[in-house]
Each structure stands twice: as C-alpha cells, then as structure tokens.
Amino acid sequence: MLVISSFIILVPPYLLAVAVDEYIPVNNLIGIGILCLVLIGVGITGAIVSYLLKYWTDYIGRVIIKEIRLELFIHVNRFSFGFFDETRTGDIISRIISDSQQVMNFLTNSLINLLRNVVILIGILLIMISWNIYFFLIVLLLFPLIIFNLYLYVKKVTPSNKLTMELNSKLTSAAHNTFGGLQEVKLYAREEYVSDIFNKLNEEYYDAVRISTKYQAFYQPFIPLIVSLSTSLIILFGGLAIINGPFSIGILIATLGYLAMLIKPLSSITSFVGSANSARIATKRIFAILDKIPKISDHAEAIELKNLDGKIEYKNVNFHYKEKNKILSNINLTIKPGEVVAFVGPSGAGKTTLLHLLPRFYDVVDGEICIDDINIKHIKLNSLRKKVGISMQDIFLFDGSIRENIVFGKEDATIEQIRNAARIAQVDEFISSLPDNYDTIIGERGVKLSGGQAQRLTLARVLVTDPKILILDEPTANVDADTDERLINAVKRAMKGRSTLIIAHRLWTIYHADKIVVLRDGNIEAIGTHDDLIQNSSFYQEFFATQFNRNIGNIQKKSDMDLQGTENNRKAI
Template structure:
C-alpha cells in the first residue's frame, strides 16, 4: 500500500464513496437533477403496461367495453414514443456526465501527481500510477452515472409497484415485503465476499501496467541480458492473479444473480395462490390478478439491477480507494507559510551542519558544513553512494534536510517559494529525460516563451548548434521518444542547452559527462566555464579534467566531508584523495586504450 508523504488519516478507507465523489459531481448538479427527473419518469412509464393490461382485461371480461381498448392502444403508442425520447436524452446526458467526470478526475489526478514530491516517485511505480489515472478512473465513470442513475430508476420502480400493489390489496403488498429481509441478507453476504476480490483485481491490474511499463522502458536491457523469460514470468504471475481474482469475483456474481429471481419466484407462487382465492371470492377481478402476477414478475428486474449496482459499487470502491490514496497525499515538499520569492541572487551557497536520511535511522549525510562563494565551480568527488547527488538535490529542495540548513545568499531554501527557487537553481541530471518533440521544444522546455535567437544561442553554447543546423529540418527535427535518435553526448548537450536558456544563478551538474567521450567532456565543460562566469556551479565529477579545473574540490567519504581544497592542496594533504585520483587516472588510461583499440579495429 502506498505510504502518505505526510502522515494523516487515510480518508479513502473510511469515507463513503459518494461523499468522496461529490466534489466532482457538484459542478453538474443541474444535469444530474435532470437525469434523476427523467429516471423517475422512466420508472413511472415502466410500470404502466401492467396497469394498462389490468384495465384492458377487466374492460373485456367484466364491463365488455371495447372503447377502453382503443384508448389503451393510443396510450401504448404514446408510451412507446415517450420511452424512446426519454431513452435518447437520458443516454446522451448520462454519457456526457460520465465522460466529463472522468475528464475532471483525470485532470485533478494528473495535476496532483505533478505537485507531489520526489519521495512519492521514489516509492511508486510509473505503470501503477498510469493504471490509476486511466483504468481505475474509468470504473468510477460506470458508478457515477450508469450505476447511480440505474439505482434511482429501479428504486423508483420498486416504490411505484409496491404502492400500486398495496392500493389494490394490502395482503398482496405484504407478500412482497416478506422478500426484503432475505434480499438484504443476501446483499450483505455478497458484498463481503466480492469486495476482497475486486480489491485484488485493481491491485493486480496496476502491477500488470507497471510491469509492461518497466519492460518497454528497459527493452534494450531485457534483450541484452536475455531476460525475456524472467520478465514474462513476472508478468504471468500478476496476470494469473488478475485472472483468478476476476474468476473469484464472477463466481460470487454467478452465485448471487439467480438468488433474487428465486426469492421473487417463490413469492410470486404465493401471490398466485392468494390472488386465485381472491378472484374466486370475487374480491379480485381477473385483470387485477393477471396485473398483480405481471408486477411481481416485473419486480425481479429492478431487484436484479439493484444487486448489480451493489457489485458495481464494490468495484468502484476498490478503484476509488486507489485513486484517493494518491489524492489524499500531501506533498512532502511545499511552500512553507510566509515563504517569499528568491530574488536578486548572487549564488552564495551554504550548508550548515546538514544531516539527511531517506529512512529514519540511516543517515546519508552527516553534519555537512560547506561554504561556496558566488561564481565558483565546485567539484564533488568520492566513491559511489557517499551522498554526492543527495547533497546537491537538497539545494533545489527535491528533499528537505533532517537537521541543519541549506542557504542561498544567507536565506534558508525552505523560506523561499519553490517556483522562484527552482528558477534560480538549475540541474542537469546524469540520466537526462528528453521529450518526444523537436529540438526547439526540448531546449525551450524551461522557458516556453524563448525566442529563436535564445534557443540557437543556448544550443551554440552547448556545442549542439552545428549538429542541429546540419539536419534537413534543423530545430524542427523530432528527436524521438526519450531522445532515441540522439547519441548519449548529444542528449547531454541538449539537456545542458535546456538549462542554459533559463539563465540560472546556480547550476548543478550531476555527472553530466558520464556518458560522453573525453573530447565532448572538455567541450561541455569549456562551454559551462565560459557561460557560467559569475554563477555558482556545483559538479559531481569523475573526469580528471573536470576535477583539476574546479575552483574547489569537496571530497566526500561515508556521508561526511573528508577534505576540501584545490586539486594540488588535496594531493598534498589527503591520502584518500591521492588514492581516489590515482584510481581515476588508471580508469581514464584504460578507457583511452580501449578507445584506441576500437579505432584500430575499425580502420
């Protein structure tokens, strides 16, 4: 089960479903009222044929008045016309409402997901979120329109039929009331049995979607390592769970559906016996007896629809629990009360006794204190897993510190509005994400109103303009989903251009040259150094060129700052840094030799 970012009472578990859905339905109350009125009229029209039957039979057998038959014929024609018109308008309005509610709910869910913090996405699979947005919301559509309105129509039908039966004969009406306790007991038993199966269906459906998403996103790795059978095994496991849960749910439905007709048939037999006695004793006319039997037979349909609604309700409740599980979550990172915009930034970055953990009791960063003057390039080095990326992610408030302060120009970042903070602090990830659009769209992603000149300038600084201009469609060239048509180096330079165009005061480079060759590495860092003069640049670095040309190097070890200073200072004073530097030197020599060998083999 998904964990709330901020602890609180999970309303999705205790609040009635209709109350949770009401905010989405409230905007359409007028249309709902119209549908309810049409539902009542439909119910009234639905009970007329049996009444017409009673009048017609008694007119022929008792009063021998054929003129009544003529009137009833015209009434039946009118009945058909009105039923057709009501069916058209109610179906159109119902579909409109259902799709409008789905659209509103998806927009709300999509918008809310975008507002959630990184910790949510760390714990949640993308495919599962997609299943909630698309498939679970679709289940709500069935409930909020067809389910509720069908329930209203059939309850009105039941009320009308019972009222007519009691008006004809209280004994006959009372026979139907005997059915109610048996039906209610059956409903309760059915609901208890089917609810767990429906919850398993929604969960399995989400995991299946997530498995498909994982496989498609990692299809190259799946094929490279020959893991097709493994991925199929994971998929099969949850596909079987989905199948078994659906069968379990359908089995409960299959057991329940004949139950209501059986109860009604039993009471109909009693009505036939009692009604026959009433006709013999001249209390009932033949027309009343036939109409009464017709009404009792007719009662089976609305009762069956009411029980179908119960099944639909359990499905919708399981789907809604997954939807509101997301909507009830509050972002772990949000503007604090009294937050103010971060303006006139110089780029003075400070970490003051910072401690951070993803999970309580497992500190990633431990009492970090660091002062970075404006305009400096600072390289963060150290073994994998020591907290380099985490430390830099605290600056734009992807996460908040457990203890201490992170400041820009003396102001704690928690006191700044997120929008202004993230406009002043830009980051290029190691694994950058590119959207399926043009070069221009991707470069201007952080500045949608950018001019063509700004886009070209950013690409030029990132050493990408020459490549783009060589393409037939230039900046209008589509790059493919996730930049599939680009090399690793081109993708990284495109990500850098995306950052440059926003003109940040603080730039974070999270190993941006990890996937490019040494020449491209130097080109990118030359561009960064030239463009970011007067701006603070924090780099997670492995390449020697990056390390040697930084104004300051910060060496992290076991979540703490082990040493800091210039490259030469650390070589002179830190044994750990000398070992680290020697290791990097060997790695780059090995890589250079491998590249030379590859060139020789290709020549």
C-alpha cells in the same frame, strides 16, 4: 428525468389491466385503439427521457472524474522525491486511471440504475397496495430474503475486489518497468524472464477476477428464484380469488407483469453492490493519495527570488532517507558567487544527494541551506527551482519535438534563445541538419537520438532558462571524443558568471574547478584545489589514482602537464 423515466416504465402493465377489464370484454375497439396510441406515445416519451437521462448522467459523471483525475495528477506532482522512492509508478498510474474509472462507472451506471430501480419498486408497491393488500404483502416478503442474500454476497466478494485492484496496480507496474527498461531486457535477453513475471501476476489477477465472478454468478440467480416463488403465490391467491368471487383478471395479469419487471431491478442490486464495493475500494485508494500532505511545500511566508548573486551555504547539514541510515553528516560548505566547485568521492559517498538538497528535491533533516543568506525553505519552490539549472547523467527527454524539449523549462523562450542554448551545448549544427530542424520528433525518452545527442539536448534545456546556479553531473559523460572537446569548452563558457556545482568524473572538471570538495561516507573529507589536495590529502591521492588510473608517484608531474593543457585551452577560448 429519473422519476419520469421510471414511471413511464410502469404505464404499460397498468394500461393492459384497463384493456383486459374494460375494453376487451365489451369489444370496445376505439378504446383499445386509444390505448395503443397512448402506449406508442409513452414509448416515444420514454426513449427521449432515457436519452436525456443517459446523456446528462454520463456528462456529469465524466466531468466529476475529469476533475478527480486532474486533482490527483496535480497533487501527485506536488510530492517530493521521497514519495516516488517509496511508491511504485504503476500504482500511481493505476489510481489515477483505473480507480477513477471504477468510480465513474459507479456514478454513471450503477448508481443511476439503482435510483431508477428504487423508484420503479416504490411505484409497483404503491400500485399493489391500491389493488390488493395481499399482493403487496407477498412482494414485501421478498426483501428479507434479498437482504440476507446481499449480505452473504458482500461478505464474500469484498476481499476479492480489493485483491483485484491491488493486482491491477502490480500488473501496471510490471508493464511500466518492462517497457521502461526495454533496452536492458533486450540486452540481457530477458524477454522470457519478464514475461514469466507478467504472466504470474496476470494469472493471479485472473484468479481474483474469476473468484469475484463466481460469487456474482452464484448469488445473482437467487433473486429470480425468490421472485418466481412470489409469482407462484400471487398466481395461486389470484386464481383462487377469481374462482371464488369477483376479482379483476386484468389486475392479476398486470400484477404478474409488474413482478416480471421486478426481476431485472432486484437482480441488478447484486451488480450494484459489487460495483459499489469496487468504487468504495477505489475511492479509498484515491483519497489515500489526496489525503497525503506533501512533505516539501512552500513556507507560509516564502518569498520570490529576484536578483540573485549565487552565494550558497550548507550549514551543519545532516540528511538520511531512513533514520538509521545516515547519508550526510555535519556538512559545512560555502560557495562564492560564480565559483565552480567539483564534488568527488567514491560511489555512495553522498555527492548526488548533497546536490539534490539545493533545489529541495529532499529537505535536510538538520541544519540549513542558504542562497544569498536566505534559507531555501523560505523561498517559494517554483522560484527556487527556476534559478537552479540541473543536468544529470540520468537524462530524460519527452516524446515530442526538439523545440518542445528545449523550452520545457521556459515556454516563452524565443527562437534566438533556443538556438543560442543549442549552440552552447554543441547541438545546433546537428539539429539544423535534420529535415524538420527544431520540429523533429525525437520519440519517447529521446529514443531517436544517440546518447551524446540526448545529453547535449538536456544541457540546452538547462541553458535556455539562463539559471544563476548550475548543477551538473558530468555533462560530457555520454559524448564521443570529438564532441567531448567542443562540449567541454561550451560547458566552461556556460559556467561563466554562474555558481556551478559539478559532480566530477573527468580530469578537465577537476582541473578547471575553483575548489574541490572530497566526500567520504557522507562527510566532507577535504576541500581545496587539486594541487592542494594532492599534497595534503592521502585519501584524495588514493581516490585520484584509482579513479583516473594514475600512479601516485607520478600524479604531481602528470597534474602539472594536464593543468598546462587546460591553460592552453582557456587561452584558445
């Protein structure tokens, strides 16, 4: 279709030469009429072929880009948390959306136009060789000048195009950060500040695009200028040939028509080079992601976890994000099936990191972590993470219905399972009071819910998967006092029969834990029950007094009273 479409464009000037040389001089109206009908037929055929060519090239290009975007999206999802710690979200989005769009534009527009123009150019050169060798040589002289012009253009525009894409990524990141933290922006009245940041990046992006456009505007007019010089030479030689001897006026007119046709294809070469350059940079950015190998992946002989007891062991575990900045050192810890273990310690002690190692959000640097005596590196990631339920303080809800958010980890959950999880999380009553119940749309990040409601909803999302191992970062941190008591009891019921690792911020967590792990500067300072630690660990005494506003001298007395209250709560359940 590409070749047919190109050759159809070459037909009108050729028919014009026939008309001028053969039919017009002898007043052959029938011949002229036939040529007119042929031209109409050529036009209709050209329109049909152009439609089919455009449709199929766009279709194929969009299918290719759809697959590239999907592959990029799936590949990015395979990366561990470490990749996202080092890569801006806006940059990832820019590569998946904007860069792939650049490649698609090149494939569906620039590349096809170039191929069509090359066929047209070859056709014109072949026609000129058959008509007049001098005309052919004059046209051939165009190419060294055009190639030199393109060389200068590419040399100038490449750095500008690369900068444009990098700034586009930064713009996307700036917008993503601002709208993702809009509450903080409003809270601290920083609208002007974030607008200034965005405006600065926007100005830089504008300048980069302006420079690129300036080069294109400067170099592109040279093509028509060069073609005009060639046209002048052909008129000169053709005119002299007609004056001095028999020479076809029709061929001269048709040749000038073909030269006029060359302006658009040759001028489009500059646009093509710019588009190709942008597509090349975009492709490099895309494959910079696709060529990355996820640091955390399934072992070749990884197995599925089936029947799980819930025994957890940390054996000589060491971890750091950066080599000189050790986060965890020589961690040794055994958690029995069904045991509730609370982790306490100052901010930055490594509590969250220690728990993130269990579902392999990060991999240990040294040592190993085992579940039921199986190294977690020998368990398939999907299988491992389906057995570990996590509810952290930094919650995230998707823009959709309450039902969709609860079943996110278990799509085949029945309505009974959904409601049971919601009841345990003390959120079923609230949901049932809504007009659309579980089909209520909660907005992006759950903006239509209060902090406590969102926290309980994420807890329900964890519980519906019925995990054998629970990781909790104080799930009652964002609820009101009335809900707090009910949710505490609900969480206690949820923990029954499950190995539970919980980062403790509240007294009830400490008192209810089977044992407490005290972390200090990435090391385990002490392990024991609350009473044991109060008696034997001066660091725990000081931490407990500071964290929970207790007087050290009265800790033991107050602890006994709180424990009695906890025991009463347990009996009431």
